[in-house]
Amino acid sequence: MIVDFHTHAFPDSIADRAMTQLQHEGKITAALDGHVSSLLKSMDICGIERAVVVSIATKPDQFASILKWSGSIRTERLIPFPSIHPTDPAALAHIDEISRAGFKGIKLHPYYQDFVVDDPALDSIYRRITERGLLLLVHTGFDFAFPRRRIADPIRIRRVVDRHPDLKFVATHLGAWADWSEVRQWLIGRPIYLELSFSLQYMTPELAFALLTEHPAEYLLFGTDSPWVGQAETLAHVRALHLPAEREAALLGGNAQRLL
Numbered sequence: 025m026i027v028d029f030h031t032h033a034f035p036d037s038i039a040d041r042a043m044t045q046l047q048h049e050g051k052i053t054a055a056l057d058g059h060v061s062s063l064l065k066s067m068d069i070c071g072i073e074r075a076v077v078v079s080i081a082t083k084p085d086q087f088a089s090i091l092k093w094s095g096s097i098r099t100e101r102l103i104p105f106p107s108i109h110p111t112d113p114a115a116l117a118h119i120d121e122i123s124r125a126g127f128k129g130i131k132l133h134p135y136y137q138d139f140v141v142d143d144p145a146l147d148s149i150y151r152r153i154t155e156r157g158l159l160l161l162v163h164t165g166f167d168f169a170f171p172r173r174r175i176a177d178p179i180r181i182r183r184v185v186d187r188h189p190d191l192k193f194v195a196t197h198l199g200a201w202a203d204w205s206e207v208r209q210w211l212i213g214r215p216i217y218l219e220l221s222f223s224l225q226y227m228t229p230e231l232a233f234a235l236l237t238e239h240p241a242e243y244l245l246f247g248t249d250s251p252w253v254g255q256a257e258t259l260a261h262v263r264a265l266h267l268p269a270e271r272e273a274a275l276l277g278g279n280a281q282r283l284l
């Protein structure tokens with residue numbers, strides 16, 4: 025079974041507008057149109073059984089609408105991760121609400137939410153996410169749509185997981201986008217989930233192979249960041265690496281099935 029651990033979609037009423045704006049801001053052409061129906065169609069074409077659909081609350085007051093929409097798209101195949109905003113005064117109560125509603129995880133994005141990943145101000149949030157047994161998927165590394173700031177880089181991620189050893193931390197983009205030598209130094213070999221979306225096309229196959237074979241197999245996750253990148257394209261990138269079969273199977277879906 026193949027599981028895409030990192031996708032985005034938008035409510036039909038805002039998808040077209042949101043995608044136009046985000047493509048313009050990021051100077052990127054998306055592979056899909058941001059509608060849930062298109063994601064499902066792409067999954068069918070690629071043989072992807074399930075997808076984690078992550079949302080980002082760019083303001084505290086988006087919590088409720090994201091939670092509601094996440095509930096409305098949840099199926100056997102789509103596993104939504106709602107979001108809280110780190111400055112939300114009700115953040116802890118909202119984490120409880122996400123947990124009570126049966127969701128499996130939460131997404132945070134240091135650039136869109138303007139925080140530094142190892143800021144002690146977030147410790148109570150990380151603690152509550154750990155206590156509720158939720159997964160935490162965080163945008164890590166630089167972001168192509170923003171000026172480069174070291175707010176979610178590997179040494180900071182390492183500090184977070186060292187302070188919260190039971191937190192199931194999923195670092196996206198193979199640990200930290202465009203900062204892979206630091207990933208090797210600080211994260212490889214540690215109990216941190218590395219999801220590989222938006223990374224293989226930015227590095228040599230040799231580096232990709234090294235990172236994906238040096239890290240513990242049970243901590244690797246397949247993701248695409250669809251609609252920004254095509255699912256078929258990312259799947260082809262992974263298969264072209266010819267990873268050991270057992271490792272590839274764990275990465276493509278085995279680990280995700282266990283976590284979800």
Ligand SMILES: [Zn+2]
Nearest residue numbers: 030031032249
């Ligand atoms: Zn993403």
